[in-house]
Amino acid sequence: MPIILEPTDLSIQRAAEAMRAGQAVAFPTETVYGLGALTHDPRGIAEVYRMKWRPSNNPLIAHVLDAHGAREIVEGWDPRCDELTSRLWPGPLTLVLPRRANVPVEAAGGRATIAVRSPSHPVARRLLQELGGESISAPSANRSGHVSPTLASHVAEDFATELDLMILNGGRSEFGLESTVLDLTTARPTLLRPGTVTLESLRQILGDVDAPEVHEQGASPGTAPRHYAPRTPAALIPINGIRAALALEPRPCAVLCFDPSHVPSPHTGITMPRDAHLYGSTLYDALRSADTLGCARILIEMPPSADGLWRAVVDRLRRATA
Ligand code: AMP
Ligand code: MG
Numbered sequence: 001m002p003i004i005l006e007p008t009d010l011s012i013q014r015a016a017e018a019m020r021a022g023q024a025v026a027f028p029t030e031t032v033y034g035l036g037a038l039t040h041d042p043r044g045i046a047e048v049y050r051m052k053w054r055p056s057n058n059p060l061i062a063h064v065l066d067a068h069g070a071r072e073i074v075e076g077w078d079p080r081c082d083e084l085t086s087r088l089w090p091g092p093l094t095l096v097l098p099r100r101a102n103v104p105v106e107a108a109g110g111r112a113t114i115a116v117r118s119p120s121h122p123v124a125r126r127l128l129q130e131l132g133g134e135s136i137s138a139p140s141a142n143r144s145g146h147v148s149p150t151l152a153s154h155v156a157e158d159f160a161t162e163l164d165l166m167i168l169n170g171g172r173s174e175f176g177l178e179s180t181v182l183d184l185t186t187a188r189p190t191l192l193r194p195g196t197v198t199l200e201s202l203r204q205i206l207g208d209v210d211a212p213e214v215h216e217q218g219a220s221p222g223t224a225p226r227h228y229a230p231r232t233p234a235a236l237i238p239i240n241g242i243r244a245a246l247a248l249e250p251r252p253c254a255v256l257c258f259d260p261s262h263v264p265s266p267h268t269g270i271t272m273p274r275d276a277h278l279y280g281s282t283l284y285d286a287l288r289s290a291d292t293l294g295c296a297r298i299l300i301e302m303p304p305s306a307d308g309l310w311r312a313v314v315d316r317l318r319r320a321t322a
Helices: 009-020 042-052 067-071 079-088 122-130 152-158 199-206 242-247 276-292 310-320
Strands: 003-005 025-027 034-038 061-063 093-098 113-117 166-168 180-183 190-193 234-237 253-257 268-271 297-301
Touching: 003 009, 003 152, 009 025, 009 034, 009 122, 009 166, 025 122, 034 042, 067 079, 079 093, 079 199, 152 166, 152 276, 234 242, 234 310, 242 253, 242 297, 253 276, 268 276, 276 297, 276 310
Parallel strands: 003 166, 025 166, 061 113, 093 180, 234 297, 253 268, 253 297
Antiparallel strands: 025 034, 093 113, 180 190
C-alpha cells in the first residue's frame, strides 16, 4: 500500500521534495483529495496521468496560493476574476482562462486554456507554501472514472499498487464534491461543472452565467456522461419510490436513501443526510461503502431539489448512474 503521512512539517517537506524530484504526491483539499505534481515539470505531470490511467486529453486543475499565483500561469486576468477571487478564494471555485505560454502544454491536457483554483485546506496551503508558491497541477486522486476520494484511505485503496506514493492525511474533505468549474474564455461565463459554489451565487456576482444542461465531453472531460462512478451498477429512483423499485428487484441492493426504514431485508439501507452540504460531503464515502457490500445494484433516492447546493449533488448522481 502507499504511505499515509500525518501532515507534520517534516512530511510536508518530504512531499515537496518528492514533487521537486518529479514525483506525484496525494494531498487533501476541501473538495476532494488531489494527486499533484509541479505544473512546470512535465515529468511529474506524466506521472499523474500514468498513475490515474487518465486520458492525456483530460486537463488538470492548477492549484495556487492566491490570485497572484494564478496570474503567473494564465492570460487575460480581468476585473471579473478580481471580483470572483476576492470573494470566493481560497475555496472550491475553478476558473478556466487562456494558458500562459510558459506553462507546459502537458499540464493543460494539450489545451490553450488552463483551469486554476486556490484551495483553502490548510494542508494543501502548507504544501504550496513549502514549494515557494509554485503551482501544483492535480486532478482528483482516484483511478480515472472512479468515485473521487474524500479520505486518505480512499486514495490508498485506489492506488494500492503504487507502493511509493505519499499521501498526506488531512482528514475528511469538508465539501466532498469536486470544485465548481467556470469557463471565462467564452463570450459569456459558462458553468462547466456545478459544485459547492452555486450557480446562483456566481450569477449574483457576474450577472449572466450560461449553464448548459449537457456538455460535450470535449468542452470539459469531467463532464462526460459517465464519471465519478461506483463499480456496482447504480440507478437513480424517484423520491419516495424505494418500495416500488425494490419490489421489482429480488437480488440484494444497497439503497442510499433518506429514510432506511423503507428498506426491507435482504437489501441494505444507507442513510443519507437531508442537508445538501452534508449530503455532498458524505456521498462519495457512501458510494464507496455501497461498492464493498457486493450487492447486485446500488439504488439512490433522488434528492428533494436540483437547485442551489443540490445542483452539484444531482449532477454527480446522474453521472454515477449513467
Ligand atoms: P478533476 O481535477 O479530476 O476534478 O478534473 C478536472 C476537471 O476540470 C476536468 O475533468 C475538466 O472537466 C475540468 N477542466 C480542467 N481544465 C480545463 C480546461 N482547460 N478547460 C475545460 N475544463 C477543464
Ligand atoms: Mg476527477
